[in-house]
Amino acid sequence: MTLEPGMTHVLQHRPQDITVDRKAGTVTIRWGDGHISTYTTRWLRANCPCATCREERRSAELDPLKLVPGPPPSTEIVGAELVGNYAVRFQWQDGHGTGIFVFASLRASCPCPSCHPEGPPPLLPPA
Numbered sequence: 001m002t003l004e005p006g007m008t009h010v011l012q013h014r015p016q017d018i019t020v021d022r023k024a025g026t027v028t029i030r031w032g033d034g035h036i037s038t039y040t041t042r043w044l045r046a047n048c049p050c051a052t053c054r055e056e057r058r059s060a061e062l063d064p065l066k067l068v069p070g071p072p073p074s075t076e077i078v079g080a081e082l083v084g085n086y087a088v089r090f091q092w093q094d095g096h097g098t099g100i101f102v103f104a105s106l107r108a109s110c111p112c113p114s115c116h117p118e119g120p121p122p123l124l125p126p127a
Contacts, residue, residue, distance in 0.1 A: 013031060013032065013103050013104050013107045014031070014032050014085065014103055015029045015030065015031060015032070015088075015103060016030045016031065016032055017029070017030040018080065018088060020041075020077050020080055020090075022076065022077065025040055025041045025042065025075060025076075026038050026039065026040055026041065027039050027041060027044060027077065027080075027090075029106065031107060035107075035110070035112075036112075037106065037107065037110040037111065037112060037115075038111070038112070039106070039109075039111060039120075040075075041075045041076065041077055042075045043111070043120060044075075044077075044090065044101070045073050045074070045075045045092065047109075047122055048073075048096070048099035049099050049100060049101060049102070049105070050096075050098040050099040050100070051098075052098065053073075053099060056068070071094075073092070073094060073096065074092045074093040074094035074096070075092075076092065076093035077090045077091065077092060077093075078091050078092065078093050079091035079097075083100050086102055086103055086104075087100045087101055087102045087103060088100075088101050088103070088106075089101070108121075109121050109122070
């Protein structure tokens, strides 16, 4: 099979395996190039890319003293499903499940020390 230019890069940024460890509160992704990324479920939920969560983060930045009604969002993943060939969607214990985590964004936000010695960056740039 001959790959078109740029296709190797795409395949490297597709997961070979995604493991959710509920007890540890982590999601580990083994990428096509062999790299392994481990994200905390707390970080994933805090960086949920859905429109509702993005708006809540933007609102909190504009008014940091704003009270948020209700309990904090769940960080327990109860399910995961692939979205096409480009993303994964997690189902959270509190019923939230609209965030689509694009593989390229997850890979760019790999929290491992060799990728980001200063710590994990946010999944999405500030709104």
